[in-house]
Amino acid sequence: MSKSKHYTGLIERYRDRLPVSATTRIISLNEGNTPLIQLQNIPRLLGKAVNIYVKFEGLNPTGSFKDRGMTMAVTKAVEAGSKAIICASTGNTSASAAAYAARAGIKAFVIIPEGKIALGKLAQTLMYDATIIQIKGNFDKGMALVKEVADHAPVTIVNSINPFRIDGQKTAAFEIIDDLGDAPDYHCLPVGNAGNITAYWKGYNEYTTSTDSHPAVTSKRPVMCGYQAAGAAPFLAGKMIDNPETIATAIRIGHPQSWDKAWSAQKESGGWFDKFSDDEILAAQKMLSQYEGIFCEPASATSLAGACHDIRSGKIPEGSTIVCTLTGVGLKDPDTAIKQCVDSQPLTIEAELTAVKKAILDTM
Ligand code: AN7
Numbered sequence: 001m002s003k004s005k006h007y008t009g010l011i012e013r014y015r016d017r018l019p020v021s022a023t024t025r026i027i028s029l030n031e032g033n034t035p036l037i038q039l040q041n042i043p044r045l046l047g048k049a050v051n052i053y054v055k056f057e058g059l060n061p062t063g064s065f066k067d068r069g070m071t072m073a074v075t076k077a078v079e080a081g082s083k084a085i086i087c088a089s090t091g092n093t094s095a096s097a098a099a100y101a102a103r104a105g106i107k108a109f110v111i112i113p114e115g116k117i118a119l120g121k122l123a124q125t126l127m128y129d130a131t132i133i134q135i136k137g138n139f140d141k142g143m144a145l146v147k148e149v150a151d152h153a154p155v156t157i158v159n160s161i162n163p164f165r166i167d168g169q170k171t172a173a174f175e176i177i178d179d180l181g182d183a184p185d186y187h188c189l190p191v192g193n194a195g196n197i198t199a200y201w202k203g204y205n206e207y208t209t210s211t212d213s214h215p216a217v218t219s220k221r222p223v224m225c226g227y228q229a230a231g232a233a234p235f236l237a238g239k240m241i242d243n244p245e246t247i248a249t250a251i252r253i254g255h256p257q258s259w260d261k262a263w264s265a266q267k268e269s270g271g272w273f274d275k276f277s278d279d280e281i282l283a284a285q286k287m288l289s290q291y292e293g294i295f296c297e298p299a300s301a302t303s304l305a306g307a308c309h310d311i312r313s314g315k316i317p318e319g320s321t322i323v324c325t326l327t328g329v330g331l332k333d334p335d336t337a338i339k340q341c342v343d344s345q346p347l348t349i350e351a352e353l354t355a356v357k358k359a360i361l362d363t364m
């Protein structure tokens with residue numbers, strides 16, 4: 001009798017490269033295994049012969065890449081006997097932490113900046129029944145508080161300063177190499193706390209390293225390109241900044257937690273950082289939706305804004321294979337999407353055939 005195979009999540013898939021044992025209880029929502037989609041129309045619009053792929057991490061169970069790290073962090077927290085997790089968040093980490101805590105049957109506390117997280121993320125976190133603590137301050141202030149309170153209360157921090165988060169997230173690089181057959185030439189990412197760029201760089205490096213248990217999968221590593229929002233760009237300033245501002249609220253971060261590791265990734269890979277205005281980020285988000293049918297949240301589009309800019313300028317040469325990570329799904333932030341489409345609001349007409357026919361013919 002044939003036994004059907006079910007995808008059971010990234011820990012099972014990459015178990016031998018992750019810090020779990022045969023008896024570890026895995027807390028999973030079947031995260032990972034996200035599609036790597038080749039763009040068909042945007043390279044033509046750019047007029048450049050490049051292969052651009054997007055790694056659509058918005059198709060994870062809670063709609064963002066955070067689930068990769070959270071399955072590991074919560075699995076390890078539960079293994080260590082923890083009954084509660086805590087994070088500071090610009091929204092996606094809180095949604096993911098809340099979901100995995102629900103799955104594990106433990107408590108989640110999330111600290112969020114009041115009024116500065118996207119609607120979808122708030123809705124999710126409420127539904128997963130986390131305890132939400134809104135602060136009158138930004139993410140960086142919340143992160144500082146989380147680090148302090150963890151010394152005073154029995155809670156495990158599941159921000160990306162938790163090394164298990166990085167281990168889970170590195171599996172995205174494994175999937176890309178497994179899908180493409182090799183590493184891309186360039187890998188473009190939005191950068192906030194810089195946990196994700198750190199994780200990808202770790203994953204790419206592990207696939208080039210041979211150990212007792214693994215031969216090297218490839219000898220190639222990509223150039224790592226980290227892109228920030230202009231109003232929240234500490235890597236461009238060369239120092240932490242205190243009042244980050246951007247419409248891409250996910251990356252409204254001035255004190256990145258993985259500062260040194262992100263600089264190492266940039267230097268070791270021969271990569272660079274750059275920054276883009278909110279208008280440029282939103283234009284990339286709209287372009288991807290309009291010309292490819294792929295709807296990501298604003299922060300995620302920063303990777304594409306950067307890639308397109310560097311392809312146009314020739315910094316990324318023709319003939320290159322480029323992967324852009326789309327970190328979160330567009331439905332996370334319906335407000336920003338609707339606001340930027342003011343010029344294409346729905347037509348409102350009478351419910352009759354002639355009116356519908358006229359509406360169609362007028363628009364063609
Ligand atoms: C969609 O949820 O920091 O550079 O608290 O949600 O690894 O921080 C979110 C970050 C990019 C930046 N894109 O990743 C949080 C949080 C989206 C994000 C980032 C985030 P890192």
